[in-house]
Amino acid sequence: MLSDLQFVKQSLGTHLFFIRIMKEHSFFLEVGFTPRDYSFTTRADQFRLEFDRLLADVIYLSNGVVSPTIIQSGEVVTPYTLNAEIASSDLTAVQIQTNLTRAEYNLVGGDLTSVNPALVQRTHMINERAIRLVSSLIQFKSIVLSSVLSCNMFTVNYPLLIDHIRREARLYLSMIQRFQRREQVDIEKQAYEQEAFWNRIMAEHSKFIRGLLDPTEEALFEIADDFGDEFDQLTEEAKQAMDQTLPISEVTDKSLESTLRIRDFNTQATEGLLGCNIRSIIIPLLGDHVLRESNHFIRLLKEFERY
Incomplete structure (x- = not known):
């Protein structure tokens, strides 16, 4: 069974990587739909913004808490992330919240030996929010993939890419669910x-x-x-x-x-x-x-x- 410390560090470290991945999946879907499927564009944008809000809370909780190895690995942000966001926003007119990226550049890792009960509870709540949001995104990706494969929708995203990002979301979901059960890996x-x-x-x-x-x-x-x-x-x-x-x-x-x-x-x-x-x-x-x-x-x- 995961200790409180393991639960918090593993949960937040996983979120720092995967929430950004999920919000970008939403962005890639959003800019890939045609004008006919405006409702799908709108829903993808809503997912992106919901992941932004979740990521903001995770960044706040993670500073000085997550493993320095994760912060230093280049999986949270790279030297190119901010410029890539600015360029992609300019090209699509989608307003990407670069303030989150700037905050992540300033994150520091921590070598805590214990965590307080309030942080454990807040992490548990973050996990529950992520489970609901990622589950909904998986369902959305499944609808899009089914529509494309049945020739009822055109998107510039390959069917394999849609399946690819759905598999990543399913992996993320399974990891959060395991943390909530306090399962030792x-x-x-x-x-x-x-x-x-x-x-x-x-x-x-x-x-x-x-x-x-x-x-x-x-x-x-x-x-x-x-x-x-x-x-x-x-x-x-x-x-x-x-x-x-x-x-x-x-x-x-x-x-x-x-x-x-x-x-x-x-x-x-x-x-x-x-x-x-x-x-x-x-x-x-x-x-x-x-x-x-x-x-x-x-x-x-x-x-x-x-x-």
Whole structure:
């Protein structure tokens, strides 16, 4: 059973990463609908604003509380996040609350040995709010995906991307629910599951980027294709480790090496998008979004290596 300290630190640390991911999912959906589906645009915008409010409360509670490792990992914000938000807001006329990003740049980690009951209660309430909001977002994503697959809706977002962001939301929801039950995490089991999950996510990121590049960007096609193939193979190897036909330590080492390289590629891509040096239909915030997810996976893999 999680102690109060573990419950607070793990909950808030998870929220700092995932709430920003969820609000950006809402943004990507919002700017992808056509004028006919204005009601879906409006609902996606409402989700984005609700996640903004939740993130503001999490930032307030997290300062001096969450692990310094999370703050320093680059999964909460990167050096590019603010500029990516400003550029994406300018391009879409969607008003992104950059004040939250500025506040996150000033976050500091903490090495608390205990927490007061009031913080435990407030964290519990944050978790309940997140469970309700993420559950609603999952349902919304499912409706959008079903509409697209039945040819009743057009959006610039790939069906696989919609399914991709729904899987991330489901992972987040399952984690919050586990925290609320005060379940202690089995690190070895989590390593199997998280590596299979995030290797697949990294593969799909590469495929999305490949598909959103201008046809003239042939050199970047090859890099993205190679990463897609590489992470497809790592996903299969992680599944083999779950079946105990391959050592998980071997998969972790290979996954870390590959994720460090795709992190560097995502960094260069984000810089290229912000500098208008890449021809594509990629919104700048998407570049920073996938960079943060690679940073998150790197932190997890380094944790798994210690066990």
